Amino acid sequence: MAHINRENGVAAGRLDPTQVADNFTDLHPEYDGHEALVAADRCYFCHDAPCMTACPTSIDIPLFIRQIATGTPEAAAKTILNQNILGGMCARVCPTETLCEEVCVRETAEGKPVEIGRLQRYATDTLMASNTHPFARADKTGKSVAVVGAGPAGLSCAHRLAMLGHDVVVFEARAKGGGLNEFGIAAYKSTNDFAQRELDWLLSIGGIEIRYGQSLGDGIALDALQSDFDAVFLGMGLSAVNALGMDGEDKDNISDAVDFIADLRQASDLTALPVGRRVVVIGGGMTAIDAGVQAKLLGAEDVTIVYRRGQEAMAASSFEQELAQQKGVTLICNATPVGVEGNGSLTGVTFAYTETQNGKLVTLDETFTLPADQLFKAIGQKLGDTPDALSLDGGKIKVDDAQRTSAGGVWAGGDCASGGDDLTVTAVAEGRDAAMDIHATLMGAS
Amino acid sequence: MADLTSNFLGISSPNPFWLASAPPTDKEYNVRRAFEAGWGGVVWKTLGSEGPPVVNVNGPRYGAIHGADRRLLGLNNIELITDRPLSVNLEEMTRVKKDYPDRALIASVMVPCEEEAWKEIIPRIAETGCDGFELNFGCPHGMAERGMGSAVGQVPEYIEMVTRWCKAATDLPVIVKLTPNITNILHPAQAAKDGGADAVSLINTINSITSVNLDAMSPEPMIDGKGTHGGYCGPAVKPIALNMVAEIARNPGTHGLPISGIGGVTTWRDAAEFLALGAGNVQVCTAAMTYGFKVVQEMISGLSQWMDEQGYSSIDEVIGRAVPNVTDWQYLNLNHVTKARISQEDCIKCGRCFAACEDTSHQAITMSEDRVFDVKDDECVACNLCVNVCPVEGCITMETIAPGAMDERTGKPVADEYANWTTHPNNPSATAAE
Numbered sequence: 033m034a035h036i037n038r039e040n041g042v043a044a045g046r047l048d049p050t051q052v053a054d055n056f057t058d059l060h061p062e063y064d065g066h067e068a069l070v071a072a073d074r075c076y077f078c079h080d081a082p083c084m085t086a087c088p089t090s091i092d093i094p095l096f097i098r099q100i101a102t103g104t105p106e107a108a109a110k111t112i113l114n115q116n117i118l119g120g121m122c123a124r125v126c127p128t129e130t131l132c133e134e135v136c137v138r139e140t141a142e143g144k145p146v147e148i149g150r151l152q153r154y155a156t157d158t159l160m161a162s163n164t165h166p167f168a169r170a171d172k173t174g175k176s177v178a179v180v181g182a183g184p185a186g187l188s189c190a191h192r193l194a195m196l197g198h199d200v201v202v203f204e205a206r207a208k209g210g211g212l213n214e215f216g217i218a219a220y221k222s223t224n225d226f227a228q229r230e231l232d233w234l235l236s237i238g239g240i241e242i243r244y245g246q247s248l249g250d251g252i253a254l255d256a257l258q259s260d261f262d263a264v265f266l267g268m269g270l271s272a273v274n275a276l277g278m279d280g281e282d283k284d285n286i287s288d289a290v291d292f293i294a295d296l297r298q299a300s301d302l303t304a305l306p307v308g309r310r311v312v313v314i315g316g317g318m319t320a321i322d323a324g325v326q327a328k329l330l331g332a333e334d335v336t337i338v339y340r341r342g343q344e345a346m347a348a349s350s351f352e353q354e355l356a357q358q359k360g361v362t363l364i365c366n367a368t369p370v371g372v373e374g375n376g377s378l379t380g381v382t383f384a385y386t387e388t389q390n391g392k393l394v395t396l397d398e399t400f401t402l403p404a405d406q407l408f409k410a411i412g413q414k415l416g417d418t419p420d421a422l423s424l425d426g427g428k429i430k431v432d433d434a435q436r437t438s439a440g441g442v443w444a445g446g447d448c449a450s451g452g453d454d455l456t457v458t459a460v461a462e463g464r465d466a467a468m469d470i471h472a473t474l475m476g477a478s
Numbered sequence: 479m480a481d482l483t484s485n486f487l488g489i490s491s492p493n494p495f496w497l498a499s500a501p502p503t504d505k506e507y508n509v510r511r512a513f514e515a516g517w518g519g520v521v522w523k524t525l526g527s528e529g530p531p532v533v534n535v536n537g538p539r540y541g542a543i544h545g546a547d548r549r550l551l552g553l554n555n556i557e558l559i560t561d562r563p564l565s566v567n568l569e570e571m572t573r574v575k576k577d578y579p580d581r582a583l584i585a586s587v588m589v590p591c592e593e594e595a596w597k598e599i600i601p602r603i604a605e606t607g608c609d610g611f612e613l614n615f616g617c618p619h620g621m622a623e624r625g626m627g628s629a630v631g632q633v634p635e636y637i638e639m640v641t642r643w644c645k646a647a648t649d650l651p652v653i654v655k656l657t658p659n660i661t662n663i664l665h666p667a668q669a670a671k672d673g674g675a676d677a678v679s680l681i682n683t684i685n686s687i688t689s690v691n692l693d694a695m696s697p698e699p700m701i702d703g704k705g706t707h708g709g710y711c712g713p714a715v716k717p718i719a720l721n722m723v724a725e726i727a728r729n730p731g732t733h734g735l736p737i738s739g740i741g742g743v744t745t746w747r748d749a750a751e752f753l754a755l756g757a758g759n760v761q762v763c764t765a766a767m768t769y770g771f772k773v774v775q776e777m778i779s780g781l782s783q784w785m786d787e788q789g790y791s792s793i794d795e796v797i798g799r800a801v802p803n804v805t806d807w808q809y810l811n812l813n814h815v816t817k818a819r820i821s822q823e824d825c826i827k828c829g830r831c832f833a834a835c836e837d838t839s840h841q842a843i844t845m846s847e848d849r850v851f852d853v854k855d856d857e858c859v860a861c862n863l864c865v866n867v868c869p870v871e872g873c874i875t876m877e878t879i880a881p882g883a884m885d886e887r888t889g890k891p892v893a894d895e896y897a898n899w900t901t902h903p904n905n906p907s908a909t910a911a912e
Contacts, residue, residue: 073546077871082849136825141870374719 038333039379041405042285044306046331052302055329059220059355060124060150069153072101072311073137076147081147083132088452089116089461097151109159110166111151117191117464118184120160120230121213123153124221126316129351131457138303144283160229165236175474178203178261180252182242184209184456185267185446187234187469190461193265194239194473201261202240206246211269212447213456215294219302220321220329248273254419256440263470266429266437266444267463270454273414276409280372289313289323289410293392296326308406310334312381315410317347320433323408324361335361336402339385340368341393369396372407380404415448425450435466441469480785481792482778484518484582484759487651487676487736489609491518491582493781493794495749495774497880498740499586499655500759501611502771504560506570513574514647516770516778521584522616522762525561525567527589527604532621538699541688544715550768552714554688556699556706558620559588564599571606581668583607584653588614588626591636593643602646603828611612612738613675615666616682618659623845628682633656636667640868641673653738656680656722658715661891663722667732678726679738679761681719683709712764720755727756744773746780753793754800761800813893815885816860818842818853818877824873825851831864831874839863855886 037046047055063071077099083093091112096287100109112119128149136145159166175198179186182204190200208214210227218228235242246252247268257264273288275281285308299305307330313320316339328335337356338344343365344355356365366386373380382401387394415428423430423438430448435443445462452458479741484494496519497503497512504523512520526532534557539780543552560567575583585608589595600611617632622629637654643654654670656663658681685707687697697705719741726732739757742766743749752760767774790796820831820843827849835843843855843864853864865874879885883892899905 070547073548076828078827079833081829081847082850083830137828340773389803 110154181268182209191465270413320410494759638673677736686710
């Protein structure tokens with residue numbers, strides 16, 4: 033019988049190492065060749081395929097699946113990567129159940145879509161395993177572009193610019209690149225250091241320099257970038273988090289879910305990472321699910337995700353909700369936190385029930401208290417301080433259809449920019465599209 | 479419950495499903511397993527002359543064509559006739575027939591084109607108690623290079639001659655197995671009939687190269703860097719076989735000649751189709767080689783259920799039932815008008831009908847913004863391509879336009895009377911309608 037540490041409070045080593053390792057294996061293991069062929073056979077090669085339309089990066093899905101089916105996964109990978117240079121990571125983290133696979137005609141026909149995400153992973157993994165890079169740089173243009181943020185948007189933009197012959201300098205606040213791919217995604221979706229391997233592979237095209245430890249307002253300034261480079265792309269994501277605005281929020285063992293997820297991803301030994309015996313997560317998005325599920329997998333005895341609206345309003349997909357429930361996480365909807373209990377350290381969280389009345393969320397009088405040793409807040413992230421030159425729209429940097437900001441020569445994309453869902457795949461699309469517009473602008477063709 | 483008992487040339491078997499002369503029937507061991515599984519009869523793997531047996535290659539003997547999910551659609555083989563001594567085969571056949579008297583056991587034979595050779599071997603084989611003979615004039619590989627198999631089957635005079643020799647050598651039924659590697663199946667069929675054959679069986683395998691090894695630049699199956707044409711069989715050849723069977727069944731000269739139908743029979747439905755086009759029974763090989771002998775159980779239950787549903791009480795009631803409806807193109811009714819109809823309820827919106835029609839046919843299907851596909855009756859020529867490419871069976875169908883109703887494409891009402899090319903005004907050789 034495996035050892036389980038049921039100590040109250042927040043403690044490391046709740047499960048033995050083999051159990052933890054098992055808990056954090058690949059959520060969707062890679063296909064072997066036979067599985068890939070069987071899965072690829074199910075694709076109907078639809079005309080003007082709905083899956084392709086649903087993909088934010090417009091990957092030609094029927095074509096790449098046919099390329100797998102005909103024994104050329106490397107060609108399939110090129111089809112994918114041509115549209116989405118982070119196709120390997122997107123294959124792992126895309127909510128395919130609400131994108132390509134949701135509209136697959138075989139979902140319509142049989143309630144079981146072609147497994148597009150896993151096929152995409154098969155193709156991109158096959159290519160990356162060959163240690164080749166399928167794209168070469170065009171002749172140098174002599175132009176240089178600054179990219180702020182080495183996350184999905186920045187890397188996508190940088191790669192496309194480098195491919196088109198521009199020199200790119202990427203400024204990254206952290207000591208590692210990858211952005212949320214490296215720091216913000218559940219570990220079981222990106223195993224074996226995939227984010228860094230993909231980053232290294234992406235950079236192998238050449239022409240991209242990353243300068244770590246620099247961010248806007250800390251080492252670099254937008255106006256300086258504008259004068260030093262021919263164009264600037266901002267893809268620094270959302271660096272600030274929303275607060276509950278509740279008394280006692282500064283108690284021990286109350287923290288932001290994004291920090292827990294980042295710590296977990298960066299931990300060299302998961303059994304050394306402390307987790308509460310009873311964990312409460314507040315929020316209804318992917319971050320809440322990732323934090324709650326991973327707390328459970330680390331050995332928390334009780335994990336409860338509490339969301340203030342109804343389940344149908346949760347930003348996390350139904351697949352993610354089911355995953356959480358399958359892992360033993362409890363979901364409570366229609367409850368909002370009204371107080372934290374405990375002297376110094378947290379002992380519980382008190383919630384009031386909510387109800388939607390005439391389209392408005394109303395907090396009811398009835399309350400309940402969940403015992404808790406640890407509380408994670410996952411109620412959304414927001415843009416950090418930005419230079420005044422940038423107009424905002426809904427709390428994000430305002431961009432037009434070509435990802436241009438209000439500042440001259442400055443483009444933006446990804447989570448920090450307005451428009452689109454906050455998804456890796458959307459960030460990749462926006463970074464790529466910005467690069468194409470930057471290229472057209474710099475080369476005088478726009 | 480329909481009676482599946484088959485009485486082909488007076489040879490009784492509990493059902494019309496025989497295993498064709500091929501690797502599955504090469505040995506007592508296999509044949510016993512086949513009979514235990516329920517096969518009605520077997521045609522034993524082709525016997526050759528006394529003396530040192532033929533040898534087979536020691537590399538791969540089969541090549542294949544696959545469909546979706548690696549379903550085997552076509553198989554190609556370069557195996558020769560039995561490579562076991564004649565005496566061993568005869569002993570085994572004797573034992574098997576004795577133990578399974580209710581099953582058909584047919585001896586397939588191939589010896590050089592000399593009267594003595596046939597006259598000598600036929601009576602000897604008859605001693606096994608076999609129910610009849612099948613003369614292998616079909617194999618297109620290997621043995622044909624030695625003047626046997628399809629080398630005989632491609633020369634009607636030889637077919638007639640050898641058939642005559644065999645008929646003179648035995649009172650048992652003689653079936654002539656025909657090769658499809660000819661231009662007109664009627665000539666060899668007529669020759670078999672003229673030689674006194676009791677029946678023909680067809681088709682044998684089709685000359686083929688199934689694939690090329692692009693690394694070694696050699697046909698597959700590849701034997702030490704070289705390949706040769708082999709005999710093609712399996713579901714892919716069924717349409718070719720059905721046509722040849724139908725031609726023999728409907729041609730006045732050969733009509734009535736019993737036929738054992740062979741070629742891609744994989745399900746009960748395939749068998750029913752061969753029977754409907756005039757075959758008295760069917761022979762199966764590739765389906766058994768793909769799925770094992772147990773497949774016959776589905777063939778038996780399926781044929782039985784279908785016959786019950788149709789009210790057919792015996793196999794004889796099915797045989798040849800579709801033959802009167804096999805005609806020449808020139809007699810097809812040109813006044814029969816149909817239009818494609820797409821069931822919106824069944825449509826899964828893959829758009830393949832649209833792509834097929836728009837790119838390769840008559841631009842008769844429209845596609846809306848929200849992927850609703852509709853047929854434009856004024857463009858639809860009823861080619862049926864949309865029906866054929868649609869992945870959902872029954873989603874697209876062809877609706878017959880009633881006489882008197884407008885054909886939107888021609889702008890004319892559909893005529894009530896039958897009219898064909900022989901009387902069509904565009905036909906320079908048209909004869910006036912009488």
